[in-house]
Amino acid sequence: MFINLLIVSLLVLSVVVAMAWRSSSNSNSGLVEQLKRNDIIKSAVVEQAMLLTDRGNYVYYYPYLDAPQLIGFDATISAPHMHAYALTVLQDVITVPNAKILDIGVGSGYLAVCMAKMNPSAKVYGIDIVPGLVHLALKNVMKRDADLLNSGRLVIREGDGWVGIEGEDKFNAIHVGAAAESLPKPLLTQLAIGGKLVIPVGQQGEIQTLVEVKKMSDDDDFDKAYQVKNLLSVQYVPLVKDN
Numbered sequence: 130m131f132i133n134l135l136i137v138s139l140l141v142l143s144v145v146v147a148m149a150w151r152s153s154s155n156s157n158s159g160l161v162e163q164l165k166r167n168d169i170i171k172s173a174v175v176e177q178a179m180l181l182t183d184r185g186n187y188v189y190y191y192p193y194l195d196a197p198q199l200i201g202f203d204a205t206i207s208a209p210h211m212h213a214y215a216l217t218v219l220q221d222v223i224t225v226p227n228a229k230i231l232d233i234g235v236g237s238g239y240l241a242v243c244m245a246k247m248n249p250s251a252k253v254y255g256i257d258i259v260p261g262l263v264h265l266a267l268k269n270v271m272k273r274d275a276d277l278l279n280s281g282r283l284v285i286r287e288g289d290g291w292v293g294i295e296g297e298d299k300f301n302a303i304h305v306g307a308a309a310e311s312l313p314k315p316l317l318t319q320l321a322i323g324g325k326l327v328i329p330v331g332q333q334g335e336i337q338t339l340v341e342v343k344k345m346s347d348d349d350d351f352d353k354a355y356q357v358k359n360l361l362s363v364q365y366v367p368l369v370k371d372n
């Protein structure tokens with residue numbers, strides 16, 4: 130019984146390592162090239178943004194491996210293929226002129242920087258509920274991408290994803306990097322017409338779904354106002370409730 134379990138565990142481990150290895154490299158450009166070859170990066174806009182944002186400035190351990198990594202405070206930087214996927218789904222709304230973008234659970238800061246680099250006229254807000262992670266994101270961005278902070282094109286600050294950012298213009302793109310039990314209503318309200326929210330939804334320990342919500346109109350009827358699409362099964366840390 131124990132031997133069987135051991136063999137199965139070793140097999141699973143070897144598959145995981147093999148999958149990660151497919152998109153592993155020892156440089157940022159090598160990682161991007163691998164993601165492109167594996168058809169995960171599909172557009173020049175996403176490719177350029179990821180080439181210009183060296184993941185080595187955002188994570189200490191194995192930055193060029195296609196796997197999530199710990200960044201402290203019980204948080205992880207998502208795997209590069211998930212970042213590439215989110216950027217691809219949101220590309221059309223990130224690249225509208227003067228786009229307003231919100232990255233919730235900014236964590237390492239990496240994704241918010243990629244978003245800013247996809248559109249020179251965009252303004253990106255990155256928020257996180259953990260002050261230590263806001264500090265980390267700012268520290269990481271300062272290494273090579275300080276111009277984004279200095280110009281005000283990227284703002285990183287403390288904030289709660291269940292609330293979003295009130296009193297601003299509506300957002301063209303909202304990305305949430307942590308799993309919510311249900312769709313946070315304020316985020317739906319803060320979407321511009323034509324704008325998209327990408328958010329993992331589901332309980333911890335259960336299969337979560339990455340969901341895309343597109344705002345179609347201001348109609349009071351949810352089904353007329355929003356188009357909801359289930360994208361794929363995922364596993365994210367929880368979008369915590371600040372009681």
Ligand code: SAH
Pocket residue numbers: 204205206207233234235236237238239240256257258259262288289290291306307366367368369370371
């Ligand atoms: N997207 C980031 C980090 C993902 S980890 C990256 O790839 O680097 C999930 C992040 O969500 C953590 O930084 C965590 O602190 C943050 N988070 C969890 N609940 C939150 C909430 N209610 N509001 C804002 N951020 C939250």
